Amino acid sequence: MTSTDLRPGDLTDRFRRVVRQFPDRVAVRAVDGALDFAALDHRSRRLAGALAAAGVGPGTRVGIHLGRTSRLVVALVAVWRAGGAYVPLDPSYPADRLAFMMADSGLVAVIADEPVPGRPDGVALVPVDPPTTTVAPLDVDRDPDDAAYVIYTSGTTGKPKGVQVGVGGVEQLVHALEADDVYPSEHRTVAWNASISFDASVQQWIRVLRGDTLVLLDDEARTEPEALVALLEDHAVTDIDFTPTHVLAVREHLDHLAERRVASGGSPLRLLVGGEAIPGALWEGLVARGLAGGLEAVNLYGPTECGVDATAAWIGGATPHIGTPLSGVKGYVLDERLRPTPPDEPGHLYLSGPGLAHGYVGRSALTAQRFVADPFDDGGARMYRTGDRVRERPDGTLEFLGRTDRQAKLRGFRIELDEVGHVLAEHPRVASAAVVLSGGRELVAYVTGSATEGEELRAWCATRLPPHMVPGRVAHLDRMPTTAGGKVDFADLEGRAPRSPAGPEARREGGGVEDLLCAVWGDILGLDAIDAEDNFFALGGHSLLAITVVSEVKKTFAVRIKTADVYRFPRLGDLAGHIRQVAAETARPAVPAS
Numbered sequence: 001m002t003s004t005d006l007r008p009g010d011l012t013d014r015f016r017r018v019v020r021q022f023p024d025r026v027a028v029r030a031v032d033g034a035l036d037f038a039a040l041d042h043r044s045r046r047l048a049g050a051l052a053a054a055g056v057g058p059g060t061r062v063g064i065h066l067g068r069t070s071r072l073v074v075a076l077v078a079v080w081r082a083g084g085a086y087v088p089l090d091p092s093y094p095a096d097r098l099a100f101m102m103a104d105s106g107l108v109a110v111i112a113d114e115p116v117p118g119r120p121d122g123v124a125l126v127p128v129d130p131p132t133t134t135v136a137p138l139d140v141d142r143d144p145d146d147a148a149y150v151i152y153t154s155g156t157t158g159k160p161k162g163v164q165v166g167v168g169g170v171e172q173l174v175h176a177l178e179a180d181d182v183y184p185s186e187h188r189t190v191a192w193n194a195s196i197s198f199d200a201s202v203q204q205w206i207r208v209l210r211g212d213t214l215v216l217l218d219d220e221a222r223t224e225p226e227a228l229v230a231l232l233e234d235h236a237v238t239d240i241d242f243t244p245t246h247v248l249a250v251r252e253h254l255d256h257l258a259e260r261r262v263a264s265g266g267s268p269l270r271l272l273v274g275g276e277a278i279p280g281a282l283w284e285g286l287v288a289r290g291l292a293g294g295l296e297a298v299n300l301y302g303p304t305e306c307g308v309d310a311t312a313a314w315i316g317g318a319t320p321h322i323g324t325p326l327s328g329v330k331g332y333v334l335d336e337r338l339r340p341t342p343p344d345e346p347g348h349l350y351l352s353g354p355g356l357a358h359g360y361v362g363r364s365a366l367t368a369q370r371f372v373a374d375p376f377d378d379g380g381a382r383m384y385r386t387g388d389r390v391r392e393r394p395d396g397t398l399e400f401l402g403r404t405d406r407q408a409k410l411r412g413f414r415i416e417l418d419e420v421g422h423v424l425a426e427h428p429r430v431a432s433a434a435v436v437l438s439g440g441r442e443l444v445a446y447v448t449g450s451a452t453e454g455e456e457l458r459a460w461c462a463t464r465l466p467p468h469m470v471p472g473r474v475a476h477l478d479r480m481p482t483t484a485g486g487k488v489d490f491a492d493l494e495g496r497a498p499r500s501p502a503g504p505e506a507r508r509e510g511g512g513v514e515d516l517l518c519a520v521w522g523d524i525l526g527l528d529a530i531d532a533e534d535n536f537f538a539l540g541g542h543s544l545l546a547i548t549v550v551s552e553v554k555k556t557f558a559v560r561i562k563t564a565d566v567y568r569f570p571r572l573g574d575l576a577g578h579i580r581q582v583a584a585e586t587a588r589p590a591v592p593a594s
Helices: 011-021 037-053 070-081 095-105 167-179 200-210 219-223 225-234 244-264 280-292 364-370 417-425 454-462 490-494 513-525 543-557 563-568 572-585
Strands: 026-030 033-036 061-064 085-088 109-111 124-126 147-153 161-166 189-192 213-216 239-242 269-274 295-301 311-314 330-334 347-352 371-373 382-392 398-403 407-410 413-416 430-438 442-449 473-476
Touching: 011 037, 011 070, 011 167, 011 200, 026 037, 026 070, 033 037, 033 070, 037 070, 037 109, 037 124, 061 070, 061 095, 070 085, 070 109, 070 200, 070 213, 085 095, 095 147, 095 161, 147 167, 161 167, 167 200, 189 200, 200 213, 200 239, 219 225, 219 543, 219 563, 225 244, 225 543, 239 244, 244 269, 244 280, 244 295, 244 543, 280 295, 330 382, 364 371, 407 442, 413 417, 417 430, 417 442, 417 454, 430 490, 454 473, 513 543, 513 572, 543 563, 543 572, 563 572
Parallel strands: 026 213, 061 085, 061 109, 085 147, 109 124, 189 213, 189 239, 239 269, 269 295, 442 473
Antiparallel strands: 026 033, 147 161, 295 311, 330 347, 347 382, 371 382, 382 398, 407 413, 430 442
């Protein structure tokens, strides 16, 4: 299945070979059912034919605006079989942002099952199952320099920027992960967890093209730990990819799953962790879990501009690190003058190799700024300035030290903090705005001007930014702090801790359950004061923290609620009432669990 007599990573060729060898093997499992490889082959070929008829071929781009069903996999495979590059259009994104992405990327077509607001004139709308019997007889030959996908990331100008990765970059990714045994040679069952708009999704979904079975997690499995574990067990999942934040939210359930696999003699779950730095305590916990058996973990690092993954580390040892460059990747730790730093000295990380992206769509100046000539290569290769500070440890592994700019990673998503500030500054009653990452887990915005209502400003952002870029809290200042040079003093802002709107004294009306739930929320959100009227999401909560709320409610009250309940009852007082109701229905008092 993973033989190397084909060009490494020539994935459409490999897919056809898998179809011939294992037509009845399950290729995709999703909430809408399962597809074997024969069915995935037929449906993707039919859609590829419809795309070709719409003008799709090498050098063209196709938007994909679909939910998390098997149809999404059909669409992804079809775009590549037609020779095009796909552009994720997440249905959860605001319409204005999607409209910009469609226009900026110059789409030829959009794959969707319903009208897409803002679709430019002349861009064809193609359904996943086109009303035609035409089936493309052959896949289009793709050159390594052809575009494979464009993923939009946050941009400093207030608009997202599209990173275009070539077919050769995807080939390099697969080749490296196979050569370094991150992708084992035998057949695996892989859970696809990441959003299609997040570059980690690439390393997950392409597994189906090499013959692995893909289990597409729906929203319930992604947010309800018990549903997640049940799905992993029901489908005997062997590999799953999480951000550290997500691991922390479901860690207890993963531990129980690992223990059951040890007891039953089953294969350990391979956990691929990436998207953000791993906290020391989580690293230690994963090391201990690995030693106990049932779970093995790999830390993957890489910017979108470097084709998803550039370094890897099997999680072990005392302290977190990002390992060493993957096969085919060159990593340099350089000073300000592009000279190698001595071992153990901090420096800027530059990456080089065939996995580098082509650059930014329509932004040649920015591409030239970030992708520079590799002075250590005589063949005219480029290297990418990551903006990350690292040091090379005595054992040759790289330790991540932080960013050199205003870019942040939150729950695996890359965010240009200045883009969020730019959007806030466009509000007619905001004079100035600045955004910081508070405590490494929450976006906090500071504004000046006559707009003082945080919820109004969060709503303004929600209509213009993806959910992960909407500030958790907005604080009003009389004036913005500045440095001696007159620039915004971000260090000052990062040191501030905006309190809940309740002020220094929390009003915990109703007593009992409310008091305890205030304490739970306070610990999770890092706030000293919580009000019974407070809204979890207005205080900076998000889907992964909602999972933690569910876990803590179970520990505190011995009551089981669902993550969806936190969305149904975001006000603390309402959630407390729901906990009482669930406790009454299960004949349990809503009191602390002993």
